[in-house]
Amino acid sequence: MGSSELIFRGHGTQQESDSYTPKPPKPWESLTRLVRYLVREQRLMFLLIGIALPTIIFTMLYSSNPLSSPEDPPEPYHKIVYQGSGGKIPLGLKSRGSRIVVTGGAGFVGSHLVDRLIKRGDSVIVVDNFFTGNKENVMHHFGNPNFELIRHDVVEPLLLEVDQIYHLACPASPVHYKYNPTNVVGTLNMLGLAKRVGARFLLTSTSEVYGDPLQHPQKETYWGNVNPIGVRSCYDEGKRTAETLTMDYHRGAGVEVRIARIFNTYGPRMCIDDGRVVSNLVAQALRKEPMTVYGDGKQTRSFQFVSDLVEGLMRLMEGEHVGPFNLGNPGEFTMLELAEVVQQTIDPNAKIEFRPNTEDDPHKRKPDISRAKELLGWEPKVPLRKGLPMMVKDFRQRIFGDHNKDASSSTL
Template identity: 80%
Template sequence: MGSELTYRGHEPQPTSDSYSPKPTKPWSTVVTPPITYILREQRLLFVLIGIIIATIFFALIPSSQTIYVSKPAHFIHPPRPIYRFNPGGKVPLSLKRKGLRIVVTGGAGFVGSHLVDRLIERGDSVIVVDNFFTGNKDNVMHHFGKSNFELIRHDVVKPLLLEVDQIYHLACPASPVHYKYNPTNVVGTLNMLGLAKRVGARFLLTSTSEVYGDPLQHPQVETYWGNVNPIGVRSCYDEGKRTAETLTMDYHRGAGVEVRIARIFNTYGPRMCIDDGRVVSNFVAQALRKEPMTVYGDGKQTRSFQYVSDLVDGLMRLMEGEHVGPFNLGNPGEFTMLELAQVVQETIDPDAKIEFRPNTEDDPHKRKPDITKAKNLLGWEPKVALRNGLPMMVSDFRRRIFGDHKDNSVAITVGGLRGTMEA
């Protein structure tokens, strides 16, 4: 009987077949659409606030900026983009480049100082080693105070120990006046190769077209062995560079040193030594001083002249490439000495005189590089013609000879590009 009694308030409750610990959401039913849910209880306001916060957050993240920095005036190339990022921004991996630690022997000289400019501009740490026999501090003074530049007064005929990734070995007098007085090819090269072996650095030797001597083959290719007088007045330089190439290849084959060999043909440009006995600097200095331009022999000897920025580009491509060489680096445009004198006349003084003198001993009759190998393997060829590059060298010589600062800039069009050189 008791089980059948029903007390007030204890009536049976309806039961459900399914159990859910959370109440059913109104937007989960077909009856209430999603838009109604968003509009209720100020939910739309919070969505808008979230969008505003996200917009402000992404707006404050710095983005990359591409800044174009022009090269020094004597390098007439298109401005190269340097990627700079504000603090807090992330640098994409594809834009990162680890700066190298590079030593340039002879880095205060004519070619060396231009090479240093390019390496510093690229972001590398550069150590210049020079004894200032033909180099000049003025050539690198604009780098003083930079954290990625060091200058060491040292003669490479004495050993030197540095921790570096690459060695550009340019230290050697390159003009007849200087190398006859102080030939230093072999010992300096041997010391720098020893350094490369000890620290595992890549080594680039700047050899010369003089290894071909007075060539019997024209134009000269890298496989030509040359025609050199081993006991002549120029042999200290000619044979010294040939020996330097031999040592370089022996260290490569025997000690596993990574090496590169460049055979440099006649090069001209700002910062050349004014009275170093080389034909371009001689002609320019003589014409500026109103002196007769001295042509040796009959003036029919031929040479090829490349502007210094072209050479530096070739050296850097060779160092960064995967080919040992040797590579001819020169301009295949061929000029006789008389033709060169005429170009100097056109550039400086149409009334400049030409004076003939007896030819020097062992002076090569023809010199022209075959640069097919450099074109195919390095993707390199010179771009600056003699008539375009010579005025910039003349401006530099005029300033150094006469101290002329009145016209402190010379505009010149080179290879279709307009550049400005500070005089």
């Protein structure tokens, strides 16, 4: 039989079967089958138990977590609240877990601020070019998953995803800012970052914006008396311009900003030879050198301990007010009185040597902090005679090579 004569049984009706269309299932039949499946062998009961059991376990774990307990008092400022878009939120709850960048965070003030933020539970990114900062100031945080360190100069743009920006990066002593004046460009870059990512921005300005003041003590409403072409103008006018840029970004671009005007600050981790009066006198007395007092020694300054300043900066950042705010200790000392306090603290036999005064040196400097008291609930707590010995201890260890780890990593 040829291949053309092969017949496959049952294929003769193929055309008819292709045209067959079954009846569509009725909509309730699927539901009926599902119900029968769940009822059979008590499957429904096991399903409900499977849902209820994880829910109960999760609820018990959540309620026992001390970090999630509503009775857990926020720290460190449980009496302060942050005014958010949804109403007032306890400060400790708001700030816990914030992602914060601190420019100049390896410096004197910046490193103490970083200590407090890390202790509070925030994630902190330190940005520093180490021009005046020191890696040893933050080394005790290495290995902490909440800490990051970036070597970067803020005069170059930087993009980070953060909630808050503490902008401290700027040489603050005459020795350094005359060599590398970087106020304006760095501030502009950090304001640009705050605008792009919606971060709150805090500018650390200075009492130098008042210049050689004609008002005493100085209030935030005083516009200052500054020489725009003097040897100190790169710092004085630079900070004044930084304040202008900060307010322009606030008014024009809606950036949340805060402005602090910092008065003379001292404490551990200061640069030893930075030309500032407290560090100069302490280092000279420890080295058995004559303590230099410029002019007649009657010019006055006020000195706040670094822990007081850090407290003020954090209250300002978390508060509701833009500023500017004076942050300083209103206790007023002449330069000669300061030298005598250093003498009494370190070496009663230390000699005091007078030298010609420097150009544009302010004659008087004392903050009026009534605004900070009223709106921030802040005022300094550490008097000069209590804070100075802590600074002396740190300087003695660094000058004479006693690298005590506890001293370098202590949090004030």
